[in-house]
Amino acid sequence: MTPTYMATESKILKMKTALEQALDNEEFVLYYQPQINLETAKVSGVEALVRWNHPQLGLISPDKFITVAEKTDLINRLGRWVLNRACRENQAWQNLGFPLMTISINLSPFQLQDPNFKDMVKQILEQSELPPTCLELEITEEAILAHPEMTHQTLVNLKQLGVYLSLDDFGSGYSCLNYLSRLPFGTVKIAQSCIKNLTNDYHNISLVSVILAVGKTLDIRVVAEGVETQQQLETLKNLHCREMQGYYFTQPLTSEEITKFFSLYER
Numbered sequence: 001m002t003p004t005y006m007a008t009e010s011k012i013l014k015m016k017t018a019l020e021q022a023l024d025n026e027e028f029v030l031y032y033q034p035q036i037n038l039e040t041a042k043v044s045g046v047e048a049l050v051r052w053n054h055p056q057l058g059l060i061s062p063d064k065f066i067t068v069a070e071k072t073d074l075i076n077r078l079g080r081w082v083l084n085r086a087c088r089e090n091q092a093w094q095n096l097g098f099p100l101m102t103i104s105i106n107l108s109p110f111q112l113q114d115p116n117f118k119d120m121v122k123q124i125l126e127q128s129e130l131p132p133t134c135l136e137l138e139i140t141e142e143a144i145l146a147h148p149e150m151t152h153q154t155l156v157n158l159k160q161l162g163v164y165l166s167l168d169d170f171g172s173g174y175s176c177l178n179y180l181s182r183l184p185f186g187t188v189k190i191a192q193s194c195i196k197n198l199t200n201d202y203h204n205i206s207l208v209s210v211i212l213a214v215g216k217t218l219d220i221r222v223v224a225e226g227v228e229t230q231q232q233l234e235t236l237k238n239l240h241c242r243e244m245q246g247y248y249f250t251q252p253l254t255s256e257e258i259t260k261f262f263s264l265y266e267r
């Protein structure tokens with residue numbers, strides 16, 4: 001064992017204990033980012049994004065702790081918390097009189113390998129009394145690549161619950177069109193990296209056009225992610241992209257803030 005390896009190991013163990021405590025102390029929070037349908041000018045969905053609200057350090061982004069949670073098996077416990085909170089929050093918004101909407105949560109590839117995952121989703125939907133069509137599970141291409149056969153079966157099983165499935169960050173990796181036609185995805189999200197240089201990069205414009213065309217042919221909803229500028233919005237509109245998400249509309253918001261956003265947008 002090299003000294004660096006040992007240092008990393010002990011760092012991971014420390015972080016694991018901290019994450020466990022954070023789960024016990026309910027230090028995680030969900031932020032919500034709306035997806036806007038430009039045609040109807042309405043919110044078409046909301047993505048839940050987890051943060052760790054550390055008592056001393058403040059809000060910590062998921063990029064800083066998801067990997068450790070995955071390495072230490074805590075991801076299933078954290079994932080369960082996220083799912084439960086997102087379903088309950090969505091139900092609460094409906095009880096406040098906001099229209100039925102779909103909430104998306106992000107799944108780690110590790111969650112898909114948990115044989116109890118489907119039963120857990122079923123149980124949480126029942127307990128929160130949320131219709132399955134009000135829940136969407138976002139999966140990245142990496143998750144499929146890691147275990148193609150098993151993931152395929154898991155996705156088919158999950159689809160049977162009536163939830164929606166979304167392919168996240170499409171266009172950032174291999175962008176295998178095969179997945180879109182063979183797996184039961186209802187949504188594909190165009191990766192931020194494609195949108196970033198959209199206005200001056202012909203390669204990205206072609207890629208986005210292809211994704212939109214495939215979405216249309218297969219009747220899959222296409223959402224552009226990470227839309228920040230008016231210029232990106234105009235380019236996407238010209239390519240007939242209808243649904244978008246990004247800082248141009250708003251950063252991810254707290255539950256309280258997003259209900260205010262809903263009220264503004266509906267009027």
Ligand code: C2E
Pocket residue numbers: 033048049050061062063066082105106107108138168169192225226227228245246247248252
């Ligand atoms: P993602 O699912 O692709 O989420 C989009 C990320 O882009 C979010 O970062 C969001 O805050 C950010 N974003 C949104 N609009 C814009 C924009 O216009 N410009 C830019 N530059 N960024 C924008 P966040 O919240 O830090 O999450 C990062 C990643 O962490 C997510 O990527 C997702 O893969 C993962 N993640 C977040 N929440 C969860 C969770 O509950 N469970 C799991 N397993 N992973 C999660």
Ligand code: MG
Pocket residue numbers: 047106138168
């Ligand atoms: Mg996502």
Ligand code: MG
Pocket residue numbers: 168169189191192225
């Ligand atoms: Mg994404």
Ligand code: MG
Pocket residue numbers: 169
């Ligand atoms: Mg991502």
